[in-house]
Amino acid sequence: xxxxCTNHDSxxxxxxxxxxxxxxxxxxxxxxxxxxxxxxETLAMTGVDEDDDDDDDDDLDTFTDGDLDSGxxxxxxxxxxxFSSEVKPRILLMGLRRSGKSSIQKVVFHKxxxxxxxxxxxxxxxxxxxxxxSSFVNFQIWDFPGQIDFFDPTFxxxxxxxxxxxxxxxxxxxxDYVEAxxxxxxxxxxxxxVNPDINFEVFIHKVDGLSDxxxxxxxxxxxxRANDDLVDAALERIHLSFYLTSIYDHSIFEAFSKVVQxxxxxxxxxxxxxxxxxxNSAIEKxxxxxxxxxxxxxxxxxxxxxxxxELCCDMIDVVIDISCIYGVTGDEGGIPYDKESMAxxxxxxxxxxxxxxxxxxxxxxxxxxxxSFERKGLIDYNFHCFRxxxxxxxxxRLKVLWSRKLLSQRRRSRQATPNGTPRAPS
Amino acid sequence: xxxxxxANYIARDTRRLGATIDxxxxxxxxxxxxxxxxxxxxxxxxxxxNYFTSQRDNIFRNVEVLIYVFDVESRELxxxxxxxxxxxxxILQNSPDAKVFCLVHKMDLVQEDQRDLIFKExxxxxxxxxxxxxxxxxxxxxxxxxxYKAWSSIVYQLIPNVQQLETNLRxxxxxxxxxxxxxxxxxxxxxxxxxxxxxxxxxxxxxxxxNIIKQFKLSCSKLAASFQSMEVRNSNFAAxxxxxxxxxxxxxxxxxxxxxxxxxxxxxxxxxxxxxxLERVDGPKHSLHMRxx
Numbered sequence: 001x002x003x004x005c006t007n008h009d010s011x012x013x014x015x016x017x018x019x020x021x022x023x024x025x026x027x028x029x030x031x032x033x034x035x036x037x038x039x040x041e042t043l044a045m046t047g048v049d050e051d052d053d054d055d056d057d058d059d060l061d062t063f064t065d066g067d068l069d070s071g072x073x074x075x076x077x078x079x080x081x082x083f084s085s086e087v088k089p090r091i092l093l094m095g096l097r098r099s100g101k102s103s104i105q106k107v108v109f110h111k112x113x114x115x116x117x118x119x120x121x122x123x124x125x126x127x128x129x130x131x132x133x134s135s136f137v138n139f140q141i142w143d144f145p146g147q148i149d150f151f152d153p154t155f156x157x158x159x160x161x162x163x164x165x166x167x168x169x170x171x172x173x174x175x176d177y178v179e180a181x182x183x184x185x186x187x188x189x190x191x192x193x194v195n196p197d198i199n200f201e202v203f204i205h206k207v208d209g210l211s212d213x214x215x216x217x218x219x220x221x222x223x224x225r226a227n228d229d230l231v232d233a234a235l236e237r238i239h240l241s242f243y244l245t246s247i248y249d250h251s252i253f254e255a256f257s258k259v260v261q262x263x264x265x266x267x268x269x270x271x272x273x274x275x276x277x278x279x280n281s282a283i284e285k286x287x288x289x290x291x292x293x294x295x296x297x298x299x300x301x302x303x304x305x306x307x308x309x310e311l312c313c314d315m316i317d318v319v320i321d322i323s324c325i326y327g328v329t330g331d332e333g334g335i336p337y338d339k340e341s342m343a344x345x346x347x348x349x350x351x352x353x354x355x356x357x358x359x360x361x362x363x364x365x366x367x368x369x370x371x372s373f374e375r376k377g378l379i380d381y382n383f384h385c386f387r388x389x390x391x392x393x394x395x396x397r398l399k400v401l402w403s404r405k406l407l408s409q410r411r412r413s414r415q416a417t418p419n420g421t422p423r424a425p426s
Numbered sequence: 427x428x429x430x431x432x433a434n435y436i437a438r439d440t441r442r443l444g445a446t447i448d449x450x451x452x453x454x455x456x457x458x459x460x461x462x463x464x465x466x467x468x469x470x471x472x473x474x475x476n477y478f479t480s481q482r483d484n485i486f487r488n489v490e491v492l493i494y495v496f497d498v499e500s501r502e503l504x505x506x507x508x509x510x511x512x513x514x515x516x517i518l519q520n521s522p523d524a525k526v527f528c529l530v531h532k533m534d535l536v537q538e539d540q541r542d543l544i545f546k547e548x549x550x551x552x553x554x555x556x557x558x559x560x561x562x563x564x565x566x567x568x569x570x571x572x573x574y575k576a577w578s579s580i581v582y583q584l585i586p587n588v589q590q591l592e593t594n595l596r597x598x599x600x601x602x603x604x605x606x607x608x609x610x611x612x613x614x615x616x617x618x619x620x621x622x623x624x625x626x627x628x629x630x631x632x633x634x635x636x637n638i639i640k641q642f643k644l645s646c647s648k649l650a651a652s653f654q655s656m657e658v659r660n661s662n663f664a665a666x667x668x669x670x671x672x673x674x675x676x677x678x679x680x681x682x683x684x685x686x687x688x689x690x691x692x693x694x695x696x697x698x699x700x701x702x703x704l705e706r707v708d709g710p711k712h713s714l715h716m717r718x719x
Contacts, residue, residue: 113570115534119537119538307648307649308649310645310648311645311646311649314641314642314645314646315642317638317641317642318638318639318641318642318656318658319658321634321638322635322638322658322665323658323660323663325627325628325631325634325635326605326606326626326631326662326663326665326679327658327660327661327662327663328627328662329662336660337660338660338661338662339661340659340660340661340683341659341660341661342658342659342660343656343657343658343659344656344657345653345655345656345657346653346654346655346656347646347651347652347653347654348651348652348653348654349650349651351651
């Protein structure tokens, strides 16, 4: 468990108790101390997994650049982008054909209008797509055309499952879901055997056509059946979360937000930072949004109102759209969302919405009253501190992961010498 | 279409609309003092026959603008064209000075790569059929910004003192050193006038902006709020959207990042009084809107 405090030192010392990006560690003692001995010990357990990740580097793009040795020696981590795909949660999207997986991916991450998804063609072969460079979330869609062949040598399922934080299974609620449920059961049991830490999420999709009562009824039915299947297989330990979603409204974004939040180990720290910021600046509500996908990865402790969330999504849309039209310089390298991005929208109900850039992928969207906004200078200063703190939080994580990688590499090269003498890292 | 432009529907809500029975009259206030009489005529055959016989003089007299909507997916092209021609004849007889606009609608139902081709075909056909009258054709869909482009152009023709507005906007823009200044009508957010001092990359930006802001206004209304003003910045530009006169909104684009927001906002506020005086009334106009099933 993270201590919920923002002290930089204590963040480093309390260690990385929940690992998500790739390594399965035993459920026991996970403290990662600064002493050599402890480090080696913990690394011995993770070494194996790190190797597997390395092998699959080209496919999985777990690290941004292929060259692992550069920068490792001098220990310079500043040159690395602190928001490389190393730090991002990995999510798999699976389900039967025509359940809506590609549409979900397009609507959430590629800003496609839901109506245009009608023209998307069926995915015919095992298809994998990465959305790691433009968004905070490292996301892969796995689309299977027919029966899952778990023995197909082209794709190493075990490797993939081991490196996954969450598995989303999409069920088409408008169709007969008996087959979907059996596939769900098969997938979940398979994945659980490989990596018991995966979060299993079930999206009950295409609910836009159903009435509210109908939705609840369907959810209850699917939930019961899926859990019954698991009990029958003596796997009650597996926990499934269910969400009602549709690409025609904001429910898909809300569901995704919840899925992603479970995968961020720094979440309590981020929430605490947001709380401190909002109380000191007299802000009513604040969200930390991933700009591309409009998923929010953290919010302060006040209750979340769906409509407020939707309004924030719409505000981000407006800001990005206008920036695309006017804010991009002629050359290819222009991006609409950059360091200076900010927006202020005044609503007539004396509420002000304020958006500020936090990192390359993240933005802070807050709601405050007109009177509070008069002290904009103070709010901006607080925001400046907040932004620095957020960047430090992510940098710490990156340093931890990089050190781990470095050490596992050294360990590997040490183990590889034939005559037993330790070899210097190349 | 009428619901979206004039009555603040979002595209999805229009599924609930029923067929228009006979003629639906509405008076729309536009630019405060202008009143548009919108006649939405139902497209079913019986109504169409009716218009050309008994109601002919009533409907086609005193028309400033005829807007004819074609469904791109219609299976009865011959009949559509026949009705269209009857309309044109009636117009020639009763209001020969009317401007004619043809909207090729529901373009979203056509595959993207075929849209240009199909539209070009239709446009050529229609222009040929319309002689001696001139018709302007647009391709539209309620699901994107093409709708706004068509209606902006139509509405632009109806504004009485458009030249004067443009001259004043130009002076304003030059004084405050803006890259571009747009003037929107308040209710519909259609661009009624603009000035740009340098070439902008995106030729369709007006309708896109109309679409963007309109969508946002609608989302705000769900929370029983409405947006009043907006400022968007990044390292390359700053955009300000604010209430201007009682009937218009203004959008100012600045590309000089060293100019503080406060300066631009004060300038906008000072310009308001001047533009208020420019708004004048010329008398109610009468437009005709026909609908094709």
